[in-house]
Amino acid sequence: AQRVTQPEKLLSVFKGAPVELKCNYSYSGSPELFWYVQYSRQRLQLLLRHISRESIKGFTADLNKGETSFHLKKPFAQEEDSAMYYCALTPGSSNTGKLIFGQGTTLQVKP
Amino acid sequence: ETGVTQSPTHLIKTRGQQVTLRCSSQSGHNTVSWYQQALGQGPQFIFQYYREEENGRGNFPPRFSGLQFPNYSSELNVNALELDDSALYLCASRTDRVSDTQYFGPGTRLTVL
Numbered sequence: 001a002q003r004v005t006q007p008e009k010l011l012s013v014f015k016g017a018p019v020e021l022k023c024n025y026s027y028s029g030s031p032e033l034f035w036y037v038q039y040s041r042q043r044l045q046l047l048l049r050h051i052s053r054e055s056i057k058g059f060t061a062d063l064n065k066g067e068t069s070f071h072l073k074k075p076f077a078q079e080e081d082s083a084m085y086y087c088a089l090t091p092g093s094s095n096t097g098k099l100i101f102g103q104g105t106t107l108q109v110k111p
Numbered sequence: 112e113t114g115v116t117q118s119p120t121h122l123i124k125t126r127g128q129q130v131t132l133r134c135s136s137q138s139g140h141n142t143v144s145w146y147q148q149a150l151g152q153g154p155q156f157i158f159q160y161y162r163e164e165e166n167g168r169g170n171f172p173p174r175f176s177g178l179q180f181p182n183y184s185s186e187l188n189v190n191a192l193e194l195d196d197s198a199l200y201l202c203a204s205r206t207d208r209v210s211d212t213q214y215f216g217p218g219t220r221l222t223v224l
Contacts, residue, residue, distance in 0.1 A: 044154070044201065044215040086153050097144035097205060097213055098167050101153030
C-alpha cells in the first residue's frame with residue numbers, strides 16, 4: 001500500500017535550535033518525494049523535492065531508500081519557519097499529478 | 112502567488128444536495144488535480160484531468176465527478192452530498208512536463224449540514 005507517515009502532529013522548538021521533521025513512506029517502486037509547506041493564511045506550496053537535491057530556506061531533505069524515510073532538516077530554526085509541513089510522494093515513473101500526503105506536522109518556532 | 116484560483120471560497124449545503132466547485136488554472140497548465148482535505152488531515156487525491164479527460168482517480172465514489180475545459184478552467188461536482196463530504200477542496204494545476212510541479216489553489220471550504 002502507498003502510504004506516507006508523519007509521526008509528529010506538532011513539533012515545538014526554540015529559535016536557533018535544530019529542526020527535524022520526520023517522514024516515512026511505504027511504496028513498492030521508486031517514488032518521487034516532496035515536502036510541501038503551508039504558512040498561515042497562505043496556500044499549499046512546494047518547499048523542496050528530492051530529485052532537485054537543493055536547499056530551500058535553509059531546509060534540506062535526504063531520501064533514505066533503505067529506511068524509506070525523507071526527513072526534513074534545518075540546522076537553525078527561525079520564527080518565520082512556523083507553518084504546517086506535509087511530506088508527499090508520487091509514483092516516479094508516471095506523469096501523474098497524484099500526490100499522496102502525510103497527515104502533516106505543525107512546526108512551532110518559539111522566540 | 113500563483114494564478115490558480117478557486118470559487119467559491121466557502122459553501123454550505125445540506126445532505127443529499129449537489130455541489131459544483133470551480134477552479135481556474137494558469138495558462139498553459141493542461142493538467143489539473145483535485146484533492147479533499149478533511150480537518151486535521153493531509154490532502155487526499157480525488158482525480159486528475161489531462162486535456163479534458165480523466166486520467167487518474169483516487170479512492171472516491173462515482174458521485175465525485177469532474178470536467179476540464181479548453182480555457183484552463185475545471186469543475187468538481189459532488190452528488191448526493193453526505194456529512195463526511197465536509198472538507199476543504201483543493202485544485203492543483205501543472206503542465207505535462209514530468210519535471211513540473213503542481214501549483215495549488217486556495218481551496219473551497221464545503222460544509223454539509
